[in-house]
Amino acid sequence: MSTVGKALFLLEQFSAAEPEHGLSELARRASFDKATTRRLLVSLAEHGIVEQDIESRRYRLGPGLSRLARVRESHFPFQQVCIPYVRELAQETGETIHLSEYSSGSLMTVHVELSTRANRVNVDLGQILPLHGTASGIAFLSRARADILKACLEGPMEAYTPFTVTSRTQLEEAANQARSRGYSRSDQGFEEGVSSVAAPILNADGFAIGTLAIASPLSRVDTDTCERHGQMAMRVAADISSRLNGEPTALQNERAS
Amino acid sequence: MSTVGKALFLLEQFSAAEPEHGLSELARRASFDKATTRRLLVSLAEHGIVEQDIESRRYRLGPGLSRLARVRESHFPFQQVCIPYVRELAQETGETIHLSEYSSGSLMTVHVELSTRANRVNVDLGQILPLHGTASGIAFLSRARADILKACLEGPMEAYTPFTVTSRTQLEEAANQARSRGYSRSDQGFEEGVSSVAAPILNADGFAIGTLAIASPLSRVDTDTCERHGQMAMRVAADISSRLNGEPTALQNERAS
DNA sequence: AATTAACGGTTCACTATTTGAACTTCTGTT
DNA sequence: AACAGAAGTTCAAATAGTGAACCGTTAATT
Numbered sequence: 324m325s326t327v328g329k330a331l332f333l334l335e336q337f338s339a340a341e342p343e344h345g346l347s348e349l350a351r352r353a354s355f356d357k358a359t360t361r362r363l364l365v366s367l368a369e370h371g372i373v374e375q376d377i378e379s380r381r382y383r384l385g386p387g388l389s390r391l392a393r394v395r396e397s398h399f400p401f402q403q404v405c406i407p408y409v410r411e412l413a414q415e416t417g418e419t420i421h422l423s424e425y426s427s428g429s430l431m432t433v434h435v436e437l438s439t440r441a442n443r444v445n446v447d448l449g450q451i452l453p454l455h456g457t458a459s460g461i462a463f464l465s466r467a468r469a470d471i472l473k474a475c476l477e478g479p480m481e482a483y484t485p486f487t488v489t490s491r492t493q494l495e496e497a498a499n500q501a502r503s504r505g506y507s508r509s510d511q512g513f514e515e516g517v518s519s520v521a522a523p524i525l526n527a528d529g530f531a532i533g534t535l536a537i538a539s540p541l542s543r544v545d546t547d548t549c550e551r552h553g554q555m556a557m558r559v560a561a562d563i564s565s566r567l568n569g570e571p572t573a574l575q576n577e578r579a580s
Numbered sequence: 581m582s583t584v585g586k587a588l589f590l591l592e593q594f595s596a597a598e599p600e601h602g603l604s605e606l607a608r609r610a611s612f613d614k615a616t617t618r619r620l621l622v623s624l625a626e627h628g629i630v631e632q633d634i635e636s637r638r639y640r641l642g643p644g645l646s647r648l649a650r651v652r653e654s655h656f657p658f659q660q661v662c663i664p665y666v667r668e669l670a671q672e673t674g675e676t677i678h679l680s681e682y683s684s685g686s687l688m689t690v691h692v693e694l695s696t697r698a699n700r701v702n703v704d705l706g707q708i709l710p711l712h713g714t715a716s717g718i719a720f721l722s723r724a725r726a727d728i729l730k731a732c733l734e735g736p737m738e739a740y741t742p743f744t745v746t747s748r749t750q751l752e753e754a755a756n757q758a759r760s761r762g763y764s765r766s767d768q769g770f771e772e773g774v775s776s777v778a779a780p781i782l783n784a785d786g787f788a789i790g791t792l793a794i795a796s797p798l799s800r801v802d803t804d805t806c807e808r809h810g811q812m813a814m815r816v817a818a819d820i821s822s823r824l825n826g827e828p829t830a831l832q833n834e835r836a837s
Numbered sequence: 838a839a840t841t842a843a844c845g846g847t848t849c850a851c852t853a854t855t856t857g858a859a860c861t862t863c864t865g866t867t
Numbered sequence: 868a869a870c871a872g873a874a875g876t877t878c879a880a881a882t883a884g885t886g887a888a889c890c891g892t893t894a895a896t897t
Binding site for chain 2: 872873874875876877883884
């Protein structure tokens, strides 16, 4: 692993659930030497990527990240555009909604609106979703660039549950189905007891760049709900795509692959 | 410079004005070898910190940053809390407002609301503000931890304009004045023709963690406007501090140093 | 009050990663 | 078709990274 990779791996140890870590703890988690860990943290801190609490001496993510994220958003306002739609969909459905963005081989959850119901699906912000094992992944593949699709179909497919799609033909089939009806569905492919539908968010060229997913406890869904949620996800994802690509308004703007 | 430092230096080449760069261009800008630059970019891309446009092959900041920034904000909602107040202040004053957060020795601009007037001050998102040379810096120092203040007073003070405060006594004096009246003022200390007032945003322990500043063209300010703006910045910064520190509502919650 | 354990942080000989000149495509321009 | 500049690759040389052992503090435990 490169030194930079190690530094970034350290960053990934911070999550909404565990936003602060001590030096030794972090070193243990990452299996790096304490001296190494510290040197990396110091470098990161010099650029505001992490910061150290002056009194507890624990480390946390720094303001430089907010700054960089804003630079990105000002150029490519993915979240800015998506979040209001995500909220609206959360309201309408009462279910957990999550928004993902494609990044180096998988989908990264960049926003979550949790259902307010007691029995709900929890999705972690920052969760990495495999392309083959989630409704989001399949929705993405249904409109992915040929090279990404190929790489995924030819790559290994880990089984997260007994229900995970792990064969190339099954996955192709699922992606084709999602492409023709406009949304994907996956029951318990990644987590048992969870049923999800998802629709792809498209770039101006018609390829997927992210997904919008509705995740419900399996106990709450039937064929009807599922179809209804699928339609809703599709409609909202299409609205988002339009907004992102210069408002040619409403419906999917291209049928081109 | 450490390898990690180099990678992060590359990230800093991206700005709202220049959000994408080609490999050679980036290597030239940073004065790194092309091979080095590429290896660093590949490492960054593996973690979604940058991404490469598939067709133009240019690099830009990646979704991993949005994710990490959100993790930070979910733990420490600095921007989330501040931005509405910043907007409101921008409306009320009609001037450019900027929000900064302290990070490793200086202030980092994390949000900007530009004045809508034709003659306005432009502040770049991500701009690094020196503690000794800006209204924000002085406001920060007025409530800074003793060690930070000491380091600043004893460190070198670059003169950005003929008006920059560069002596220890002048700076101490400016910080004391800001402390007693609640806001700082600096005319042309960083950029000629710009007059700013700023107030510190405090942590629960009463120390500054950031600042809120109003920047106006010198031609538009007089003693009255300045005092009025100063009071406004102070009031809003105090409101923000209260919100951040668990709503003991209104006014500065501590007089303790 | 003394003892222990765990923490953050530092050092320096050893070693593995990083570096960069030179190379090969590839792409768009004259 | 020749050229210019871009992206990306290679490998010997050199630099930057590593980690065991260290110190000083703090916070439990006896």
